[in-house]
Amino acid sequence: MSLVGQQVLVTGATGFLGGALAMRLAQDGVHVKALARQPQKGMFLSKQPNITLVEGDITDAERMKQVMQGCSIVFHVAAALGGTLQKQHHINVDGTRNVMLAAADAKVDRVIHVSSIAVYGYHYNEDITENFDQKPDKVPYNITKSQAESVVREIGKQHHVDYSIIRPAMIYGPRSNAWTATMFKIAKLKPTPFLGNGHGFTHPIYVDDVIDLMIILATHPAASCEAFNCAPDPAPSWREFLNGYSRLAGHNQWLGLPPFIMRPIAPIIETIFTLQGEPQEVPTLVNFIQAKKTYKMTKARELLGWQPRMPLQQGIDSCAPWLREKGLLK
Numbered sequence: 329m330s331l332v333g334q335q336v337l338v339t340g341a342t343g344f345l346g347g348a349l350a351m352r353l354a355q356d357g358v359h360v361k362a363l364a365r366q367p368q369k370g371m372f373l374s375k376q377p378n379i380t381l382v383e384g385d386i387t388d389a390e391r392m393k394q395v396m397q398g399c400s401i402v403f404h405v406a407a408a409l410g411g412t413l414q415k416q417h418h419i420n421v422d423g424t425r426n427v428m429l430a431a432a433d434a435k436v437d438r439v440i441h442v443s444s445i446a447v448y449g450y451h452y453n454e455d456i457t458e459n460f461d462q463k464p465d466k467v468p469y470n471i472t473k474s475q476a477e478s479v480v481r482e483i484g485k486q487h488h489v490d491y492s493i494i495r496p497a498m499i500y501g502p503r504s505n506a507w508t509a510t511m512f513k514i515a516k517l518k519p520t521p522f523l524g525n526g527h528g529f530t531h532p533i534y535v536d537d538v539i540d541l542m543i544i545l546a547t548h549p550a551a552s553c554e555a556f557n558c559a560p561d562p563a564p565s566w567r568e569f570l571n572g573y574s575r576l577a578g579h580n581q582w583l584g585l586p587p588f589i590m591r592p593i594a595p596i597i598e599t600i601f602t603l604q605g606e607p608q609e610v611p612t613l614v615n616f617i618q619a620k621k622t623y624k625m626t627k628a629r630e631l632l633g634w635q636p637r638m639p640l641q642q643g644i645d646s647c648a649p650w651l652r653e654k655g656l657l658k
């Protein structure tokens with residue numbers, strides 16, 4: 329089944345992933361209601377013929393019911409990616425509840441909920457499949473993304489709302505601040521500083537690959553009430569990922585800092601984060617970046633016939649025009 333000609337809602341449309349998804353759907357002939365809490369941030373979308381910007385906040389339950397009327401599919405992308413537990417709970421958990429209840433009210437065919445590999449936490453040292461227990465530990469983002477999934481499953485069951493959950497890894501591509509702009513800023517330093525030899529695995533997934541899978545999840549019968557990882561399998565190393573960006577910057581020099589230097593610093597950094605109301609697990613993260621594990625894509629391959637298509641260096645190279653626009657690349 330195709331989405332062409334259907335009316336869909338994209339929450340988080342002013343953001344990196346939601347914006348790219350809304351553009352892609354509109355170009356494919358899908359009618360998109362693009363939710364924006366600040367419509368001026370969505371001006372880049374309003375030039376597209378098939379996109380209608382609608383003002384709204386997912387924490388406003390009544391507004392969600394209004395904007396969802398007439399939609400057959402909801403792509404729930406909006407989330408808070410930082411801030412205190414209270415703030416992230418309000419948006420990621422309460423907001424998701426509003427989206428699911430509105431979807432029940434509007435009788436949408438399916439909600440595609442964007443979760444994250446963060447729900448598994450940072451402690452596993454082996455390859456991770458969708459069946460693994462979620463161990464979000466004390467990081468507010470990980471906790472609230474995991475709780476949001478529970479809300480999706482609960483309301484889906486109680487109110488007969490079909491859903492599919494995608495758990496992307498580190499999404500990179502043009503307009504990604506975390507995994508493109510920030511990585512490029514580190515990689516262009518000559519030499520590129522990093523903890524250790526960079527042979528631990530990392531999990532960058534190109535934004536168009538994530539969008540491809542989201543579109544499949546919207547209509548594929550086997551995606552109903554299921555969750556899917558969305559990650560590179562096999563995973564590349566940090567060295568391959570950062571070197572991809574260094575190559576764009578015109579060098580390939582690496583400075584491996586011994587991981588033990590983090591031992592005395594990690595508790596201090598952790599205390600600072602905790603005092604700021606957003607606890608992080610710094611020592612665990614140091615281990616995480618050295619671990620050789622993959623988020624397995626077997627389920628999506630076998631059930632949906634999907635796997636990431638974008639080769640790493642090609643994806644990184646495609647970010648060059650945007651990095652130039654931002655003044656980061658000459």
Ligand SMILES: NC(=O)c1ccc[n+]([C@@H]2O[C@H](COP(=O)([O-])OP(=O)(O)OC[C@H]3O[C@@H](n4cnc5c(N)ncnc54)[C@H](OP(=O)(O)O)[C@@H]3O)[C@@H](O)[C@H]2O)c1
Binds near residue numbers: 346409
């Ligand atoms: N980026 C990654 O590497 C990554 C990896 C795994 C999963 N994810 C998930 O992917 C999704 C999108 O992430 P992203 O990187 O695109 O983040 P982003 O650029 O920060 O976009 C987040 C979007 O959510 C919107 N939003 C936040 N609170 C809202 C509220 N109360 N009501 C309505 N909209 C609200 C933001 O609106 P404003 O523009 O008004 O702030 C923005 O449009 C999130 O669910 C995230 O957890 C991201």
